[in-house]
Amino acid sequence: xxxxxxxxxxLVMGMTNKKSLKCEQHMGHRAMYWYKQKAKKPPELMxxxxxxxxxxxxxxxxxxxxxxxxxxxxxxxxxxxxPEDSALYLCASSQDGIRASGGPRGNEQFFGPxxxxxxx
Amino acid sequence: EDxxxxxxxxxxxxxxxxxxxxxxYEVTNFRSLLWYKQEKKAPTFLFMLTSSGIEKKSGRLSSxxxxxxxxxxxxxxATQTGxxxxxxxxxxxxxxxxxxxxxQGTRLTINP
Numbered sequence: 001x002x003x004x005x006x007x008x009x010x011l012v013m014g015m016t017n018k019k020s021l022k023c024e025q026h027m028g029h030r031a032m033y034w035y036k037q038k039a040k041k042p043p044e045l046m047x048x049x050x051x052x053x054x055x056x057x058x059x060x061x062x063x064x065x066x067x068x069x070x071x072x073x074x075x076x077x078x079x080x081x082x083p084e085d086s087a088l089y090l091c092a093s094s095q096d097g098i099r100a101s102g103g104p105r106g107n108e109q110f111f112g113p114x115x116x117x118x119x120x
Numbered sequence: 121e122d123x124x125x126x127x128x129x130x131x132x133x134x135x136x137x138x139x140x141x142x143x144x145y146e147v148t149n150f151r152s153l154l155w156y157k158q159e160k161k162a163p164t165f166l167f168m169l170t171s172s173g174i175e176k177k178s179g180r181l182s183s184x185x186x187x188x189x190x191x192x193x194x195x196x197x198a199t200q201t202g203x204x205x206x207x208x209x210x211x212x213x214x215x216x217x218x219x220x221x222x223x224q225g226t227r228l229t230i231n232p
Contacts, residue, residue: 055217
């Protein structure tokens with residue numbers, strides 16, 4: 001299995017709703033990522049989990065709350081979002097995070113198909 | 121500040137032409153340079169480069185990295201309409217964990 005899956009494919013929510021995005025991979029990867037992508041822009045990193053621990057939070061507002069229940073799963077909990085949060089949310093995984101020893105030279109990230117989120 | 125710059129931002133060519141896409145970077149803690157192709161949905165991985173001067177090839181696509189001059193090129197020969205996409209260059213760096221810094225992308229359009 002060389003795939004990253006994401007659910008749902010599309011999500012429409014109001015500003016008072018609470019929803020969650022899910023991401024799953026079965027490639028044995030130990031690093032997982034959330035990105036936000038607006039139209040005609042490159043992906044923008046939000047969070048990095050390495051060995052199931054939050055390693056990077058790119059100053060993301062607290063209305064986005066990531067969770068990594070185990071090494072195969074990554075969730076993004078959404079609460080009180082704004083219309084400007086509407087975007088394509090991409091999950092990615094890579095073979096390894098950074099180890100104390102310095103880790104491998106580089107690992108390609110594989111992206112899921114994304115969740116198209118619309119906030120009304 | 122870590123920076124990745126792609127050029128051109130947009131390119132329109134005819135089927136059968138050869139194109140060269142450019143990516144330059146200024147980052148700390150360089151680990152790798154990656155190329156992705158993005159059509160309607162998620163980016164799909166093309167190449168990862170970590171060493172200078174070693175060309176990577178996959179069919180009509182090839183790429184090379186110059187770590188001294190801090191740039192990479194992606195070549196596509198005998199282009200086809202299916203090559204139309206946004207091509208993203210990303211540099212892998214270490215900043216607590218491994219992360220990618222993306223360029224703005226090159227929008228390539230192949231006309232029949």
